[in-house]
Amino acid sequence: MAGAMFRGTGFMTQALSQAAEAANRGEVPVGAIVVDGNGQVLAAAGNGTRTLNDPAGHAEILALRAACARRGQPQLPDCDLWVTLEPCAMCAAAISHARIRRLYFGAYDPKGGAVDHGPRWFTQPTCHHVPEIYGGIDEVSAGALLRRFFAALRRDVTGGTDPA
Numbered sequence: 001m002a003g004a005m006f007r008g009t010g011f012m013t014q015a016l017s018q019a020a021e022a023a024n025r026g027e028v029p030v031g032a033i034v035v036d037g038n039g040q041v042l043a044a045a046g047n048g049t050r051t052l053n054d055p056a057g058h059a060e061i062l063a064l065r066a067a068c069a070r071r072g073q074p075q076l077p078d079c080d081l082w083v084t085l086e087p088c089a090m091c092a093a094a095i096s097h098a099r100i101r102r103l104y105f106g107a108y109d110p111k112g113g114a115v116d117h118g119p120r121w122f123t124q125p126t127c128h129h130v131p132e133i134y135g136g137i138d139e140v141s142a143g144a145l146l147r148r149f150f151a152a153l154r155r156d157v158t159g160g161t162d163p164a
C-alpha cells in the first residue's frame with residue numbers, strides 16, 4: 001500500500017511539473033499524465049490553449065490525444081489519467097470517451113470543475129463510462145501553483161513588479 005502511494009505521488013509530481021512548465025509559457029498551470037497498466041508514462045502535457053490557440057487545448061485533452069496517437073487507438077481502457085486540477089466538463093467527457101480506468105486529480109475546482117462540482121459529469125445518465133475517481137491528491141501543491149499564477153497576473157494587471 002505504501003509503495004503504491006509513493007508511486008502515485010510520483011505521478012502527481014510529474015503532472016505538477018507539466019503544470020509549472022505551462023505557467024512558464026503563460027498558460028494557466030494545469031498538467032496531466034497518462035499512465036498505462038504497467039506504470040509507464042504514455043504521455044504528459046501541460047495546458048496549451050494560448051500557445052496552440054485552441055480552446056480545447058486543456059492538459060487532459062492534449063495528454064489523451066498524445067497517448068491515443070502513441071497507441072494508435074482511440075481508447076485507453078487500461079490507462080490512468082493524473083491531472084493537477086479537477087477536470088472541466090469537456091475533459092471529463094473526453095475521459096469517458098477514452099474509457100480511462102482511473103482518474104486521479106489534484107485541487108478541487110468549484111468554479112470550473114465538473115466532477116464534484118457543476119454538472120458532475122460522471123453522474124449523468126448520458127455518461128457511458130465512469131472511471132474510478134480519486135480527488136484531492138497533492139491538492140495543496142496544485143492549488144498553490146494556481147494561486148501563484150493568478151496572483152502574478154493580478155500584479156501585472158495592476159502595474160506591479162514582475163515576481164519572476
Ligand SMILES: [Zn+2]
Pocket residue numbers: 058059060087088089090091092
Ligand atoms: Zn478541461
